[in-house]
Amino acid sequence: MSGHSTYVPKSPVMKWFESRLPLFGLIHSSFVAYPTPRNLNYLWTFGGILSFMLVAQIVTGIVLVMHYTPHATMAFSSVEHIMRDVNYGWLLRYLHANGASMFFIAVYIHMFRGMYYGSYKAPREVLWILGVIIFLLMMATAFMGYVLPWGQMSFWGATVITNLFSALPIVGEPIVTWLWGGYSVDNPTLNRFFSLHYLLPFMIAGVVALHVWALHVVGQNNPTGVDIKNPAKDAVPFTPYATVKDAFGLVCFLVVFAWFVFYVPNYLGHADNYTEANPAVTPAHIVPEWYFLPFYAILRAIPNKLMGVIAMFSSIAVLVFLPWLDTSKVRSAVYRPLFKQFFWVFVAVCVGLGYLGAMPPEGGYVIAARVLTAYYFIHFLVILPLLGLFETPRPVPASIADAVLAKHGGGAAAAVAMGAASAPSKK
Amino acid sequence: MKKTTLLIAGALAATLAAFAPAHASGTEKPPRVSWSFAGPFGTFDRAQLQRGFKVYREVCSSCHAMSRVAFRNLAEPGGPGFSEAQIKALAAEYKIKDGPNDQGEMFERPGRPADRFPAPFPNENAARAANGGAYPPDFSVLAKARTYERGFPWFLFDIVTQYQEQGPDYIHALLTGYADPPQGFPLQPGQSYNKYMAGNAIAMPKPLSDGQVEYPKGPDGKPAAPETVDQYAKDVTAFMMWAAEPHLEARKAMGFKVILFLIVFAGLLYFTKKKIWARVHDEAHA
Numbered sequence: 001m002s003g004h005s006t007y008v009p010k011s012p013v014m015k016w017f018e019s020r021l022p023l024f025g026l027i028h029s030s031f032v033a034y035p036t037p038r039n040l041n042y043l044w045t046f047g048g049i050l051s052f053m054l055v056a057q058i059v060t061g062i063v064l065v066m067h068y069t070p071h072a073t074m075a076f077s078s079v080e081h082i083m084r085d086v087n088y089g090w091l092l093r094y095l096h097a098n099g100a101s102m103f104f105i106a107v108y109i110h111m112f113r114g115m116y117y118g119s120y121k122a123p124r125e126v127l128w129i130l131g132v133i134i135f136l137l138m139m140a141t142a143f144m145g146y147v148l149p150w151g152q153m154s155f156w157g158a159t160v161i162t163n164l165f166s167a168l169p170i171v172g173e174p175i176v177t178w179l180w181g182g183y184s185v186d187n188p189t190l191n192r193f194f195s196l197h198y199l200l201p202f203m204i205a206g207v208v209a210l211h212v213w214a215l216h217v218v219g220q221n222n223p224t225g226v227d228i229k230n231p232a233k234d235a236v237p238f239t240p241y242a243t244v245k246d247a248f249g250l251v252c253f254l255v256v257f258a259w260f261v262f263y264v265p266n267y268l269g270h271a272d273n274y275t276e277a278n279p280a281v282t283p284a285h286i287v288p289e290w291y292f293l294p295f296y297a298i299l300r301a302i303p304n305k306l307m308g309v310i311a312m313f314s315s316i317a318v319l320v321f322l323p324w325l326d327t328s329k330v331r332s333a334v335y336r337p338l339f340k341q342f343f344w345v346f347v348a349v350c351v352g353l354g355y356l357g358a359m360p361p362e363g364g365y366v367i368a369a370r371v372l373t374a375y376y377f378i379h380f381l382v383i384l385p386l387l388g389l390f391e392t393p394r395p396v397p398a399s400i401a402d403a404v405l406a407k408h409g410g411g412a413a414a415a416v417a418m419g420a421a422s423a424p425s426k427k
Numbered sequence: 428m429k430k431t432t433l434l435i436a437g438a439l440a441a442t443l444a445a446f447a448p449a450h451a452s453g454t455e456k457p458p459r460v461s462w463s464f465a466g467p468f469g470t471f472d473r474a475q476l477q478r479g480f481k482v483y484r485e486v487c488s489s490c491h492a493m494s495r496v497a498f499r500n501l502a503e504p505g506g507p508g509f510s511e512a513q514i515k516a517l518a519a520e521y522k523i524k525d526g527p528n529d530q531g532e533m534f535e536r537p538g539r540p541a542d543r544f545p546a547p548f549p550n551e552n553a554a555r556a557a558n559g560g561a562y563p564p565d566f567s568v569l570a571k572a573r574t575y576e577r578g579f580p581w582f583l584f585d586i587v588t589q590y591q592e593q594g595p596d597y598i599h600a601l602l603t604g605y606a607d608p609p610q611g612f613p614l615q616p617g618q619s620y621n622k623y624m625a626g627n628a629i630a631m632p633k634p635l636s637d638g639q640v641e642y643p644k645g646p647d648g649k650p651a652a653p654e655t656v657d658q659y660a661k662d663v664t665a666f667m668m669w670a671a672e673p674h675l676e677a678r679k680a681m682g683f684k685v686i687l688f689l690i691v692f693a694g695l696l697y698f699t700k701k702k703i704w705a706r707v708h709d710e711a712h713a
């Protein structure tokens with residue numbers, strides 16, 4: 001990958017600084033000169049959207065903490081205090097609560113994008129695995145955040161999920177007691193969850209930095225899955241091309257975000273969480289936040305508790321091995337007719353699992369959850385390895401520029417996209 | 428190719444639907460009420476909130492607390508719109524426990540606007556003891572703490588239609604949903620039959636009856652709104668929604684401006700993007 005700094009400091013102060021710490025050169029090479037494939041579609045704007053959402057969660061979270069009290073007897077009241085008495089407290093809280101959901105919507109789109117275009121394949125394995133780590137940290141962060149308002153669903157969700165560890169033989173019970181800091185979910189649990197909920201987003205930020213670093217070493221994938229061969233023809237500089245496109249994508253995303261925050265702010269939450277936690281009253285249905293539902297369905301699909309827990313964690317762990325489970329040499333689903341169909345079936349299975357996770361674990365729901373759980377694993381462990389061996393991919397274009405030209409119906413080649421930015425428009 | 432995918436997805440959906448057991452529960456779906464605070468431009472009807480407050484005060488407050496709402500809230504923008512003087516007078520009618528004083532004793536004093544509504548019972552156990560073991564929940568957030576199952580696919584449409592009033596619809600239905608139990612329906616002493624309560628047995632005796640609360644009279648000497656159970660239920664529910672979400676009006680008003688701004692901004696960015704990318708596309712065709 002080219003794209004090394006072409007940054008030349010102009011003022012003497014900047015020259016002085018740059019020769020001691022080439023910070024602006026790094027920024028320039030990463031976000032200005034960085035060659036980005038010219039054929040990226042809007043699915044590629046979700047990386048920027050995710051970065052924005054992380055910052056938004058940290059900023060709203062830090063201000064919420066100024067008014068929030070992490071104590072079992074006061075947490076619920078302090079959140080109501082934020083909603084009623086703090087200036088724009090309702091806005092902060094709804095931004096933060098819905099922001100978590102938007103974060104997950106974005107990350108799921110981002111991950112399915114990666115699966116569709118084979119972005120996890122060599123040389124992007126480390127990049128992909130760092131993404132899976134971010135996803136895990138996000139899940140931990142959101143789970144612990146949901147406990148903080150100390151409503152009924154906070155309390156019972158925490159009880160159910162922490163109790164999962166009790167399925168482990170011998171060490172199970174001591175681990176649960178250790179997690180709780182006592183013999184049930186109580187104030188010590190709330191306190192440690194609060195501490196970790198504050199810490200983890202900064203760890204996410206650290207892993208995001210590694211993720212972006214890895215990205216800038218190996219370069220972005222693109223809808224053809226073909227590497228950049230000639231940056232002058234296949235790529236455009238990040239600024240202004242990707243910046244303006246990402247900005248447009250982000251603002252469209254924010255319209256959806258604002259719709260939820262201002263018009264249906266409790267849609268993605270649970271009514272039960274507006275009742276203060278009460279260890280003596282178990283809610284009729286204990287349901288996790290929507291973004292955990294597919295995993296919750298997998299957990300409940302298996303009759304044995306320990307096996308259920310193992311299946312649930314494996315369903316995420318399997319993602320780490322995806323780069324080696326998919327045996328096809330061709331990256332993009334665009335040139336893999338069979339894989340493309342299996343991909344959409346897999347998406348439907350994930351959505352179906354999400355639906356089943358919200359339903360009571362009885363009768364037909366359980367059977368359906370078992371079928372879909374089995375399919376989920378078969379997709380990764382059987383279909384993907386075999387597909388690479390038996391599928392005949394369609395011919396892959398020689399270069400990104402060729403693919404673009406073919407699409408636009410152009411005849412002659414010779415695109416000087418890279419030059420387009422350095423030289424001002426020639427018209 | 429696309430067709431196969433669609434077929435498979437359709438088959439999946441059909442399987443899911445076939446497996447889904449019919450919902451076995453005796454409770455009915457609450458009927459929809461047209462609330463003034465629904466929708467993107469929703470606002471509370473001040474007169475309705477004032478009437479609802481009257482119902483709360485004269486009927487419900489003997490059992491239900493509303494501990495997170497302060498008297499002063501009733502005069503704040505977006506609420507029932509009482510005047511400062513009215514609030515002062517209202518607060519003074521309540522006795523508030525305060526202290527300890529210099530002698531170390533607790534004492535009672537008249538309420539001030541900054542005080543919160545005092546609870547009818549000193550604690551939950553006292554409330555249960557007076558209500559046959561059932562606890563009348565606090566009203567402060569109750570309108571947001573109740574809902575009913577919308578089911579597929581309605582729950583998806585609700586995002587677009589902004590149907591968020593499941594709680595109020597349920598409460599209105601509950602208050603008007605008392606009926607004679609069907610033959611042989613088991614009720615414990617102190618329980619009443621209600622069409623909308625989970626399990627159909629509720630420990631709250633029918634709280635409202637026609638003509639129970641006197642509404643302010645219009646110029647023609649007739650009440651400003653019908654003095655019926657249905658109207659009382661609507662008014663007190665609207666009041667409960669305000670109590671649960673006192674900044675609802677500010678939220679929706681801001682939302683409109685924010686979304687309008689974002690759409691215009693998105694439009695500008697779209698044309699900027701088009702202009703910038705035009706250079707690349709032009710040269711691709713060159």
Ligand code: HEM
Nearest residue numbers: 057058061062064065068093097100142145146148149201
């Ligand atoms: C990865 C980023 C983050 C995610 C996904 C996230 C997620 C969540 C979620 C789901 C809730 C429960 C919302 C509710 O229903 O009320 C929550 C609450 C909370 N979070 Fe976060 N959070 C993040 C970052 C932060 C940060 C960085 C802070 C502080 C520095 C913070 C502070 C809080 C506080 C004080 C609450 C309780 C107030 C409330 O419930 O609204 N969060 N978070």
